[in-house]
Amino acid sequence: MRDESRHFSLYYRQAERRLARPGAARVVRYLLTGEEGRRAACRVDGQIRKLPGFGDVQLLEAFAERALAAA
Numbered sequence: 001m002r003d004e005s006r007h008f009s010l011y012y013r014q015a016e017r018r019l020a021r022p023g024a025a026r027v028v029r030y031l032l033t034g035e036e037g038r039r040a041a042c043r044v045d046g047q048i049r050k051l052p053g054f055g056d057v058q059l060l061e062a063f064a065e066r067a068l069a070a071a
Contacts, residue, residue: 029067032060032063032064032067033064033067033068034068035068037064037067038061038064038065040060041061041063041064042060044059044060045057045058045059045060045061
């Protein structure tokens with residue numbers, strides 16, 4: 001559990017640092033929109049749903065659906 005916490009912290013800090021660059025967040029958000037982005041979100045959430053207790057989550061899928069509806 002401690003190792004996973006460290007991994008999450010490392011990836012979070014990396015994302016935070018990289019997304020602080022002008023335009024980076026906009027590009028990343030764009031990648032999760034559209035039909036291709038929705039499929040990618042479904043694949044990620046599909047992997048997460050394989051974990052015990054996570055069978056019904058829709059993390060990225062919910063974001064992608066909102067982005068498609070707003071577009």
